[in-house]
Amino acid sequence: MSELTTRAGALDAADELAGVRKQFVLDEVVYLDGNSLGALPANVPGRVEDVVLRQWGRMRIRSWDESGWWTAPERIGDKIAPLVGAAPGQIVVGDSTSVNVFKALVAAVRMADADRDEILVDATTFPTDGYIAESAARMTGRTLQPVTPAEVPGALSDRTAAVLLNHVDYRSGRLHDLPSLTAAVHAAGAVAVWDLCHSAGALPVGLDEHGVDLAVGCTYKYLNGGPGSPAYLYVRRELQDRFDSPLPGWNSHAEPFGMRPAFEPASGALRGRVGTPDILSMLALEAALEVWDGVRIEAVRAKSLALTDFFLECVAAYVPEGRVESVTPVAHSERGSQVALRCDDAGDVMKRLIERGVVGDFRHPDVLRFGFTPLYVGFADVERAARVLCEVLR
Numbered sequence: 001m002s003e004l005t006t007r008a009g010a011l012d013a014a015d016e017l018a019g020v021r022k023q024f025v026l027d028e029v030v031y032l033d034g035n036s037l038g039a040l041p042a043n044v045p046g047r048v049e050d051v052v053l054r055q056w057g058r059m060r061i062r063s064w065d066e067s068g069w070w071t072a073p074e075r076i077g078d079k080i081a082p083l084v085g086a087a088p089g090q091i092v093v094g095d096s097t098s099v100n101v102f103k104a105l106v107a108a109v110r111m112a113d114a115d116r117d118e119i120l121v122d123a124t125t126f127p128t129d130g131y132i133a134e135s136a137a138r139m140t141g142r143t144l145q146p147v148t149p150a151e152v153p154g155a156l157s158d159r160t161a162a163v164l165l166n167h168v169d170y171r172s173g174r175l176h177d178l179p180s181l182t183a184a185v186h187a188a189g190a191v192a193v194w195d196l197c198h199s200a201g202a203l204p205v206g207l208d209e210h211g212v213d214l215a216v217g218c219t220y221k222y223l224n225g226g227p228g229s230p231a232y233l234y235v236r237r238e239l240q241d242r243f244d245s246p247l248p249g250w251n252s253h254a255e256p257f258g259m260r261p262a263f264e265p266a267s268g269a270l271r272g273r274v275g276t277p278d279i280l281s282m283l284a285l286e287a288a289l290e291v292w293d294g295v296r297i298e299a300v301r302a303k304s305l306a307l308t309d310f311f312l313e314c315v316a317a318y319v320p321e322g323r324v325e326s327v328t329p330v331a332h333s334e335r336g337s338q339v340a341l342r343c344d345d346a347g348d349v350m351k352r353l354i355e356r357g358v359v360g361d362f363r364h365p366d367v368l369r370f371g372f373t374p375l376y377v378g379f380a381d382v383e384r385a386a387r388v389l390c391e392v393l394r
């Protein structure tokens with residue numbers, strides 16, 4: 001047994017989150033793709049069966065009230081809130097991240113002073129955010145300026161209406177400085193919109209503490225909500241009266257069953273709702289969030305950093321020098337919960353890793369991406385992944 005195997009065993013034995021893994025449906029595969037699709041929490045199938053057979057099958061229309069379907073978007077939003085540092089009443093669940101980026105960014109521009117004619121967007125963003133920002137800019141008559149997060153402070157001016165940033169870069173795993181960038185956006189008088197897809201559930205976000213204006217995120221990555229589970233939208237309490245949604249549907253009306261011809265917005269985060277919620281996936285998500293009961297996000301962050309540190313150490317020890325190069329920052333303050341390794345034949349290497357039971361993913365053109373979900377990945381998994389990577393590269 002190598003020294004690293006022994007260390008992995010000791011780290012697993014001391015891990016306060018080790019017991020959470022039992023709550024997931026997993027097998028002998030080392031699953032390092034929870035940053036793309038989180039694993040299945042074991043209580044979800046039973047809940048979905050109950051929702052389908054009893055709530056829908058037998059209670060039918062009564063479930064909108066009696067099973068709490070109608071209020072699910074805000075109830076589940078309040079369940080996500082503590083994970084991203086938000087007090088209750090500021091998050092609604094529904095629609096996809098892409099759609100919520102659209103709502104948030106257009107609403108941000110509408111909140112900003114009318115003479116501000118520029119939107120800044122993270123030039124390294126996950127593509128969908130960029131596409132939507134381009135359309136939002138065109139629709140609102142603003143100019144879109146793509147800049148890297150590091151360039152944002154220098155690009156801000158009294159012309160900036162809103163800034164759309166990713167908290168963690170989906171490709172490199174770089175964590176951006178949300179507190180200081182938000183402060184810079186505010187100092188320039190602009191509105192800050194953050195995409196939390198790769199940070200929520202992996203590290204503390206502190207939305208309220210850092211005064212973030214609007215935020216969006218998905219629930220199928222580190223929140224394990226299942227394929228296509230609904231996303232969420234955060235609207236800071238003080239801005240809710242000014243949140244003017246570009247998609248005002250009957251679900252965000254002050255009196256949805258009044259069936260009035262004229263739109264009058266509801267108060268609170270409800271304004272972020274649009275149409276009838278996707279109840280089946282929403283209630284699967286609600287069940288999935290129960291794995292967080294009693295879990296501190298600070299403990300998740302500490303384990304996440306320990307896992308990624310250990311992976312980098314094992315890779316350095318096992319993989320021949322120069323064969324891969326980490327593009328994930330070494331500094332903890334700049335690292336999310338994944339490690340991205342640049343590698344010449346990355347697509348082929350990932351295929352062979354998956355064949356050998358180590359599942360990460362490949363990001364075009366040359367990145368091997370490994371996501372570390374602290375709720376169910378252990379240190380022995382990390383050591384094995386690095387060892388198999390070395391075998392594949394040899």
Ligand SMILES: *Cc1c(COP(=O)(O)O)cnc(C)c1O
Binds near residue numbers: 125129231
């Ligand atoms: C995963 C991800 C998305 C996905 O958007 P969907 O609308 O759910 O497909 C968007 N933005 C970022 C930054 C992501 O990481």
